[in-house]
Amino acid sequence: MTRRALHAEWTKLRTSPGTLGLLLMIVAATAGLSAIVAAACSGSTCGPDVALTGVQLGHAVVAILAVLVIGNEYQTGMIAVSLAAVPRRLPVLLGKAVVVAGVVALAGAVAVAGAIGSGELLLPAYHATLRPAAGSVLYLVLIALFSLGLATIVRSPAAAIGTVLGLLYAVPIIVSVVTDQTWHDRFEKYAPVSAGLAVQSTAADPLIGPWKGLGVLALWTLAALLVAAITLRRRDA
Template sequence: MRSALHAEWTKLRTAPGTFALLVAVVVATIGVSAAASACDGPGCGADLPRLSLTGVQLGQAVVAILAVLVMGNEHSTGMVRVTLTALPRRARVLAAKAAVTAGAVAAASVVAVAGAVVVSRTLLPAHTFVLRPAAGSVLYLVLVGLLSLGVTTAVRSPAAAIGVVLGLLYALPIVTTVVTDPEWQDRLRRFGPATAGLAVQATTGEPVIGPWKGLGVLALWALGTLLVGGVLFARRDA
């Protein structure tokens, strides 16, 4: 496993665009959070800790693209054949990719979330730091990365994987808002990866699902896609 981790880390840190994408996660998260915290409308003070982390909703798109490219680039270039020749155990390869992806996303997410909190506290003096939304947002972004990796492993195509993941993160919540049946709307909010996962940021009101339960739903999505992707990865030709 050590050799697999070393190989995947080497590929990730030397791949063109990796550093730029990690920086983009930080910039996007802090920038959008700062813009949201600078608002002066009547709804700005409803949930300040959550408002200060608004940028996570944009940062997740960059995380998804980064994670998709971890597996997608190898399939699009044919380098996956070289990888599997050197490391024939496919489950170990996927596990190493997941670990490296999670580590890189976690590092960028910690900086991004911390920066968003600091900037928001500067712009909103009434803002009180709450650990759970901040820590939960870091975990949320890591799980989005693993979900994206699992989807890419299953579908192979980077373009298709990005479409699927962004659809789950952005299109599904929009569809949920236009569903007229209250029962189905509630179900979609509880089991949608984005709406459930982002419940960890809420500190006021009555979210449709508990903060950690919502993050658990996203974790199940990530685990499910990795398992499906792992099975297909093991059974299909490279």
């Protein structure tokens, strides 16, 4: 990756009119939903990970932001300009990945801090721990990179957003109605969202270890980016 490609992607992202709004929405959605759930649980026996519930709303905004980073260029035809400006294609994708990961990590850290703050304020017994908090930020970054890879593959921002949101919300619902316990557990362990969110778990005997679950999501993300890199190199803009 060249500095020129990285600078170009950063310039495009920060000058896009919707970027700031989406970053603020990540923080507001994550912290806001966490505060609502924590308030509803105040005085009850909710688990200590309830303060991070907002991540399950914030990850949708993260996915949309990441999809639009490249999806808008495909929609407007500007991707041809981006690829013409850089002799090799992979630095374009890598530059987008680095910039997206950076801004989502920053917004995610602020969002998770806000969610934890609401938990400590509204839940007297709540005590934040490092692993669920840091893991939630990493989870959001991986969701962003996974979404970027998927958007690069399908090229249409609408199709990519629909697919990602389906994976984030429809797949967990489908898994929840699987009656066979063996298959239900397998889906829980290896579906990207349920596996990734295991990093928040404070259960004594989780279905999959917190970091193993995040590792499963990382493998999904790596696969999406590898396929994205191959398709970007082989097809016309």
